[in-house]
Amino acid sequence: MSVEDTVAVRVLLADDHPVVREGLCAILESDPSIEVAGQAGSGEEAVTLATRLLPDVVLLDLRMGGMDGVAATGHILRQAPRSKVVIVTTYEDDSDILRAVEAGAAGYLLKGSSRAELIEAVHAAARGGTVLTPSLATKLFRARAVEPTPLSARECEVLRLVSQGLTNADIGRELFIGEATVKTHLLRAFKKLEVSDRTAAVITALERGLLA
Structure with a gap:
């Protein structure tokens, strides 16, 4: 043309x-x-x-x-x-x-x-x-790169234990909270980190220095 x-x-x-x-x-x-x-x-x-x-x-x-x-x-x-x-x-x-x-x-x-x-x-x-x-x-x-919504201290604590290989039940016993509460903290962390699973949440949190 x-x-x-x-x-x-x-x-x-x-x-x-x-x-x-x-x-x-x-x-x-x-x-x-x-x-x-x-x-x-x-x-x-x-x-x-x-x-x-x-x-x-x-x-x-x-x-x-x-x-x-x-x-x-x-x-x-x-x-x-x-x-x-x-x-x-x-x-x-x-x-x-x-x-x-x-x-x-x-x-x-x-x-x-x-x-x-x-x-x-x-x-x-x-x-x-x-x-x-x-x-x-x-x-x-x-x-x-706006500051991401910060994770709460409890959400960081839960993810830190997830990174150590603990299950929701294990984390509940460790933190003296119910398993359903653990799940709630994880779901909130997923939303803030814009991920959909435990592994991605831990990796993203580590990359952002949130679990140091």
Whole structure:
């Protein structure tokens, strides 16, 4: 299929700096398979244009006066659910990365990304992929690694005994509690650790240093 036969990816640009918008527009339109369908100078304008234009991809600045990129992302995805939003910014703050992803953004790029990275990001987002500047991968991982719900002292105690090979009945006798109570503690621990069996619970708890 020739370039002429392909359907161009329609992009909406949103940034409160005209020079930045012009630069992004020039980069994107250097790829014949990308069409800049519109430009917005604020989050509010981005929501309005996205609702009307229904672009494939919206490139949003994170920090804009009034409605920021994260808030705009939520509104856009409600009004134009098929659009994919990619945050493009100079900021690398962990909380901002997490906020953008939690709002439904398909990705997060730094404005210092290369021409090739920006163009590939647009195509990847349009295909439904997740876009993230490589240097931000560990930051996102760290930001998403929210402190897990802590196990209670009793739940840790029960798992420690499970790791020693004791049965529920054995654990009950050891802790002077009923076997049903042991099972309840285990089920609560499974839920907190997001596992479904005793072995996985012990392994996960050990990995997190909960049974030290």
